[in-house]
Amino acid sequence: MQKSWKIETQAVQGTYEPRPTEPRIPAICQSTTYKYDSADHVAKLFDLELPDHMYTRISNPTTAAFEGKIALMEGGVGALATSSGQAASALAILNICRNGQHLVATGTLYGGTYSLFANTLPKMGVEVSFVNPEASLEELQAAFRPETRCLFAETIGNPGLNVLDFAKFSELAKRMNVPLIIDNTFGTPYLCKPLELGAHIVVHSATKYIDGHGTSVGGVIVDGGTFDWSREGKYPELTEPDSSYHGLRYMDTFGPAAYIVKARVQYMRDLGATPAPQNSFLFNQGLTTLPLRMERHCSNALALAAYLQQHSSVTWVNYPGLKSHPSYDLGREYLPKGCSGVLTFGIKGGRDAGIKFMEACRLIALVVHVGDARSCVLHPASTTHRQLSDEQQIASGVSPDLIRVSVGIEHIDDIIADVEQALRVSQN
Numbered sequence: 001m002q003k004s005w006k007i008e009t010q011a012v013q014g015t016y017e018p019r020p021t022e023p024r025i026p027a028i029c030q031s032t033t034y035k036y037d038s039a040d041h042v043a044k045l046f047d048l049e050l051p052d053h054m055y056t057r058i059s060n061p062t063t064a065a066f067e068g069k070i071a072l073m074e075g076g077v078g079a080l081a082t083s084s085g086q087a088a089s090a091l092a093i094l095n096i097c098r099n100g101q102h103l104v105a106t107g108t109l110y111g112g113t114y115s116l117f118a119n120t121l122p123k124m125g126v127e128v129s130f131v132n133p134e135a136s137l138e139e140l141q142a143a144f145r146p147e148t149r150c151l152f153a154e155t156i157g158n159p160g161l162n163v164l165d166f167a168k169f170s171e172l173a174k175r176m177n178v179p180l181i182i183d184n185t186f187g188t189p190y191l192c193k194p195l196e197l198g199a200h201i202v203v204h205s206a207t208k209y210i211d212g213h214g215t216s217v218g219g220v221i222v223d224g225g226t227f228d229w230s231r232e233g234k235y236p237e238l239t240e241p242d243s244s245y246h247g248l249r250y251m252d253t254f255g256p257a258a259y260i261v262k263a264r265v266q267y268m269r270d271l272g273a274t275p276a277p278q279n280s281f282l283f284n285q286g287l288t289t290l291p292l293r294m295e296r297h298c299s300n301a302l303a304l305a306a307y308l309q310q311h312s313s314v315t316w317v318n319y320p321g322l323k324s325h326p327s328y329d330l331g332r333e334y335l336p337k338g339c340s341g342v343l344t345f346g347i348k349g350g351r352d353a354g355i356k357f358m359e360a361c362r363l364i365a366l367v368v369h370v371g372d373a374r375s376c377v378l379h380p381a382s383t384t385h386r387q388l389s390d391e392q393q394i395a396s397g398v399s400p401d402l403i404r405v406s407v408g409i410e411h412i413d414d415i416i417a418d419v420e421q422a423l424r425v426s427q428n
C-alpha cells in the first residue's frame, strides 16, 4: 500500500509502523550489538539465513528505518546508509568494479566525487573515463571498453547546474549493458526519481537536502533492483559463489536485491563506513519534511535568480529554472516540480567584488555547504578553488566572478534584501 502513496505521505508515514505501546518515532537505537539465545540463531544470522541485526557496522534498527523510507521514496528494492556521501559513491562502485576494470562518468561532477574518480580509484586499479554529458550517443559509446562496469552521472551537475539528459544516458547504459548510477543529491526523490527514468542505482549525500538542517554527514545507496547482473557474465561477484559466505551466490539467494545485500554484507562488513544511529535518526527526521522544504528551496531559488537577472551589478545568472539556461527544457522534463535550491551568478568587478559580496552577506552565511535550510554563500575562486590558477579555475567551471548561493527556506524578501545590500557593498 505504501508504494502507491504520494511521496509527501511516504516521507511522513513511510515504512515505520509501531505496534501498540511502541514509540511513535523510530527510537535512536544506540547499541553496537544485539542479544541472542542460541548458537544456532547466531550461526543462521552469520550465514545470512535470517535478516535480523548482528552488529551495528552491518545493520541497526534506526538506520534500517531511514534506509526503508528512502528506498520507498526513491522506488527501490533496498538501501544501504553510509557514513558520508563519498562513502556511498565509493561503495556503490567498488561493489561491482574491481582492479583492472573501468567506468565512464560525466566530467561535470561534484569536486569530491571527481577527486575520488580522478585520483583514488585509479590507484586501486579502477580507471575512469570522463565524458561531456552534451556529447552524442555515438561519442559517449566510444568511451566504453570491454571492461567497463558502470556509468555514473549526477541529476544536476556541479557547478554548471546542467540537468542530465536521462533519456540519452539510460539508452547508453542499456546499449552498453552496464548499470546507470545516479547521484541524486541535488535532485532529491521529491524533485526527481532516477529509477523511474532508467537509472539502476541511486546515491545521495544525505548531508545536504535529506538532513536539510546542517547537522550530520552521511550518505545512502538505493538499489532499483532492475539490472540483470547475469547477462553476459560480466558481474561474477553477484552470480558466482562468495567464499566469505560458504559459497553463497547473491543473485540466487537475494534475487533483485542481490546488489544492495552484497554491498552491505561484504563491503560494509569489510570497509566499515557505517553511519552512527544518531545520524540515521536525524536523516529520517529530515526526510519527513523533505517535500515541503524542497518546494520552498525551489521557489526561493527561482525568485532570487529572476531578481539577480535584472540587477545591474550582475553579469550572468546560472539556474536551470530560467528560460535562458541551456538545461531549461531538460529541467522542465525531468525536474517538473523545480530545479532545486542552488544557483550561481557572475558579479561585476570579478574576484575582488566577489570577496566583498561574500563577506558583506549577513543573513546568508559564508559556509562551504549546500542543501541547508539556511541560505549559504560561497565565492569559490577565493576559497575552495584558491590553489588553482585562473586558467585551471575556468577549466573546472569556476570563473573569478562566480558566486554560488544555496538558497534556503527563509522568506524570499529577507534573502533578496540581504543580497541587495551585499551587492551594493561589493561595488564600492
Ligand SMILES: *Cc1c(COP(=O)(O)O)cnc(C)c1O
Pocket: 084, 085, 086, 087, 110, 112, 113, 154, 158, 183, 185, 186, 204, 205, 206, 207, 208, 217, 218, 219
Ligand atoms: C556533498 C556531495 C557529495 C559528497 O557527500 P559528503 O556527504 O560530503 O561525503 C557527493 N555528491 C554531491 C552532489 C554532493 O553535493
